[in-house]
Amino acid sequence: xxDHDDDLRLVASFREDLDDAxxxxxxxxxxxxxxxxxxxxxxxxxxxxxxxxxxxxxxxxVAAIALGAVALGxxxxxxxxxxxxxTGTSNGLAVDADAAAVLRYTALNTGRYTGAEHSTGxxxxxxxxxxxxxxxxxxxxxxxxxxxxxGMFMVLLIExxxxxxxxxxxxxxxxxxxxxxxxxxxxxxxxxxxxxxxDYLASLPEDAEGMLAALRGGHAETEAHVLFKKGFSVLxxxxxxxxPAQRSALFEALAxxxxxxxxxxxxDVLGRTGVAIGFEDxxxxxxxxxxxPETSDVLGTRYRAPGEDGWSVQASSxxxxxxxxxxx
Amino acid sequence: MTTIHxxxxxxxxxxxxxxxxxxxxxxxxxxxxxxxxxTVLFDRHAAALHRYAARRVGPDLADDLVSQTFxxxxxxxxxxxxxRPSALPWLYGICTNLMRRxxxxxxxxxxxxxxxGVDPLRTADATDRSLDRVEAQGMSRRLADALASLKANQRDxxxxxxxxxxTYPEIAAALRIPEGTVRSRLSRxxxxxxxxxxxxx
Numbered sequence: 001x002x003d004h005d006d007d008l009r010l011v012a013s014f015r016e017d018l019d020d021a022x023x024x025x026x027x028x029x030x031x032x033x034x035x036x037x038x039x040x041x042x043x044x045x046x047x048x049x050x051x052x053x054x055x056x057x058x059x060x061x062v063a064a065i066a067l068g069a070v071a072l073g074x075x076x077x078x079x080x081x082x083x084x085x086x087t088g089t090s091n092g093l094a095v096d097a098d099a100a101a102v103l104r105y106t107a108l109n110t111g112r113y114t115g116a117e118h119s120t121g122x123x124x125x126x127x128x129x130x131x132x133x134x135x136x137x138x139x140x141x142x143x144x145x146x147x148x149x150x151g152m153f154m155v156l157l158i159e160x161x162x163x164x165x166x167x168x169x170x171x172x173x174x175x176x177x178x179x180x181x182x183x184x185x186x187x188x189x190x191x192x193x194x195x196x197x198x199d200y201l202a203s204l205p206e207d208a209e210g211m212l213a214a215l216r217g218g219h220a221e222t223e224a225h226v227l228f229k230k231g232f233s234v235l236x237x238x239x240x241x242x243x244p245a246q247r248s249a250l251f252e253a254l255a256x257x258x259x260x261x262x263x264x265x266x267x268d269v270l271g272r273t274g275v276a277i278g279f280e281d282x283x284x285x286x287x288x289x290x291x292x293p294e295t296s297d298v299l300g301t302r303y304r305a306p307g308e309d310g311w312s313v314q315a316s317s318x319x320x321x322x323x324x325x326x327x328x
Numbered sequence: 329m330t331t332i333h334x335x336x337x338x339x340x341x342x343x344x345x346x347x348x349x350x351x352x353x354x355x356x357x358x359x360x361x362x363x364x365x366x367t368v369l370f371d372r373h374a375a376a377l378h379r380y381a382a383r384r385v386g387p388d389l390a391d392d393l394v395s396q397t398f399x400x401x402x403x404x405x406x407x408x409x410x411x412r413p414s415a416l417p418w419l420y421g422i423c424t425n426l427m428r429r430x431x432x433x434x435x436x437x438x439x440x441x442x443x444x445g446v447d448p449l450r451t452a453d454a455t456d457r458s459l460d461r462v463e464a465q466g467m468s469r470r471l472a473d474a475l476a477s478l479k480a481n482q483r484d485x486x487x488x489x490x491x492x493x494x495t496y497p498e499i500a501a502a503l504r505i506p507e508g509t510v511r512s513r514l515s516r517x518x519x520x521x522x523x524x525x526x527x528x529x
Contacts, residue, residue, distance in 0.1 A: 007521045011490040014383070014471055015449065021378040021387065029378070030370050033395040037402055134481065142508050157508055164511040165496075169518075173496075223406070 005169070099262040099277045103255035106293040110247040113296045116240045116320035118198065122148050123155070124237060125321045129270055130314030133305065139270075145324040151182045151195035152237060156324040192217050193234055201238055206245035208252035215253060224257040225279040232289050235298045240318050247296060263288060269300030270315040276302060366402050373416050374398070377423050380492050385430050386437070386449040393430075397423040412501070420492050421502030424484050431480050438476035442469050467525075474524035482517035485510055 021029075097105070128142045142159045146152040157165035167173050182195070191200035193214055205211050215227045231254045239247065254260065254277075263276035269290045274297075278288030284306035290299045300315040321327065374394055381390035400422050401408075401415070408418060427434070441447045447468070475483060488494045488502065496514075500507040 007518055007525065008490045010467065010471055010525070011475075011486060011521070012493075014468065014475075014491070015447070016383075018379075018382055018387075018450065021375060021382070021390070025387075025391070026374050026378065029374065029391050029395050030367070032391070033370060033398045034367070036395060036399050132481075134479065140512070142512070144508060154507075157511065159508065159512045159515075162515070164508065164515060167511065169515075226407075 097262075099260045100255040102262055102275050102277060102291075102293055103251045103260075106291055106296050107248040107251035107255065109294055110244040110251065110296045112294070113244060113247060118148060118241055118320040120149055120198065122320050122322060123324055123326070124148055124152065124240070125319045125327060126237060126316065127318075127327070128314045128316050130312065133303075133308060133310035133312045136310065143327070145321070145326075146237070148196075148201075148238070148241060148320070149198050150179075151186055151191070151197070153179065153182055193230055196238055198241070201241050201246075202243075204242065204246045204249075206243070206249050208249050208256060211246070211249040211253040212256065224259050225281050228254060228257050228260055228279050229287065232287070232301070235289065235291075236301065236316055237318065239298060240320060251296065267302070269302065269313055272299040272315050274299040278302070366398070366405070369401075369415055369419075370398055373419055376416065376492075377419055380420065380487075381423055381427065382449070383491060384427060384487065385434050389430055389433065393423055393426055396426050400426065409501070417494050417498035417502045420488060420494060420498075421504065424488065424503065427484075428480065435476050438472040442473035442476060445469055447472075470525055471521075474521050477524065478517055478520055482513045482520070485513040486517040486521070489514055 124146045126144045126146065129139060130142065131137070131139050140160055142157070144154050144158075144165075145156040146154050154165065157163070165173075166175055186195065186197070189195075191197040194217075204214055212227070215230050216222050231250055234242075234250060239250075242250065260277060260279055263278070266273050267276040267288070267290050272290070274290040274292045276288040276290045278286055280286040286302075286304045288302045290301065291297065292299055298316060300313065302314075303312045304310070305312075319327070377397060378387075378390050378394050381393045385393070397419055401419055404422075408415065412418065437448050478486065484503065485499055488499045489496075494502060496507050496510050499505075499510045503510070
């Protein structure tokens, strides 16, 4: 740290002279952990055996979609003559269409998505306008640039006009070392959906099963919500580089995951209206991606922390550009 | 290592599976193992976690937090990213989340120190030692006042960076927030801190 890191040095030294926990104290904490761990395992076993675990709920909306009962072309809330009793939205979907139906419908419309041409050395420019749940009045703009060909390595990050990365106030930051780690990782493990290259993205399968395998990345037991988050990330970062058939396969793959649900009606992410599809994990956190099922555009995302009512909301867009700092 | 942040949609973060100090075996082997193997993690990391927690909420609450952290970690061990050789950032994240239940306690202690000059987290001996350092004590009071007035999420990031010495990507992974958010929260926390301390940016 340098002189202008005095504040950090001060924080680092705050209560530094408090006594460390003695070995006896830690041993007592360890014993508490082990005792609680044994108790929680028994509770979990009992919960697993309760009858409610095997209840299966049939969703009417799924059946309706399976039968092709999708209302077309009417505005939200109106009953359509094509499918009496089923209300439609401007997206041409039944308003009560479930998440899987929305995703499958979206998969049909990826041909209308205008993806970007890209070549070696290009960057993905990501622009997010967002507010956080604890500060909804404060709208921030975050822009970042990533190397498509190099694991989506972030080379520049600007928030509200202030450069945060490379961080001018943090001399400890060693971006070259991180680049070297990325290179080593790519050389050792090869590219993946999380750390892609252009060639890898171009080679992605064009069928749902293949795309699901790519999301799993060789880990067959990966939980559905983790796969969904991976798919989220692809759509909101490198999604623009996918061919329509790959994009379609991705939406179809996401439609097969258990536990994915949609928010009621349509959702506004900072003036952009779409359908919110998401997942609530075991902690109670819910994450959603807001899409336009007519075009397969990703409009934004929402996040709600466990036990809280407020949402962190952001509208997002991506673009392929030639240089860091370019926005067109 | 740069990677797409897998936890918060739409944002990209640089998450680093960087190696830490050498260990006999990677933590992942113990995270994904049974309860007995999991205790290896406790023996490796409990002291660091306790120290971090005690500096925020005191040693008694730190006892509870550390045992709860490992209990939560064990219950959620399937969520651990096995590419990460060290489980410590992950454990810091769990501990920090659990600590949110004690935000008022933490803030009350900062405010008491700021107001009276006596840190409620210290034993009498430690208070006596610290009272020898009058100048340091004055700065501690101002710092406590600044920490008390920080937004909780900014304080989390600041303390994970400055006290736990995690990197940006490690904090992002620990708190399951994008690295950009880590950077902006840290930047805002430091700006606030400097203003309250009266130091130049």
